[in-house]
Amino acid sequence: MGAAIRHLTATNPGGQVFTVNIERDFRYDPYRDFLVCAHCGWSPSLLTTQRIDAMAWEHLAGSHDATAGRTDQENESFRKARWVMLPLCAVLVIALLVVLQS
Numbered sequence: 001m002g003a004a005i006r007h008l009t010a011t012n013p014g015g016q017v018f019t020v021n022i023e024r025d026f027r028y029d030p031y032r033d034f035l036v037c038a039h040c041g042w043s044p045s046l047l048t049t050q051r052i053d054a055m056a057w058e059h060l061a062g063s064h065d066a067t068a069g070r071t072d073q074e075n076e077s078f079r080k081a082r083w084v085m086l087p088l089c090a091v092l093v094i095a096l097l098v099v100l101q102s
């Protein structure tokens, strides 16, 4: 399966935290994102116009009664990878500008 790129969590009235992961499958081109609930195996078809995070919140509220303390966190390693890519892209753009001006 894909790599979890985001974690959407919410807390139910009993204080239990529920998590829905957004997994990205890079085997597809363009890649595809999937929603997977870590607690009940819920994994909906995403052939819908609904927003992916709205669906996750709806599931957490509807199936697990978890409506409080919603957090939307990016996966740690995924975030780090982007921090490496960002300066790299900036350097490339600057290099391109220098080449175009000469």
Ligand SMILES: [Zn+2]
Residues within 6 Å of the ligand: 037, 038, 039, 040, 041, 042, 059, 063, 064
């Ligand atoms: Zn669930």
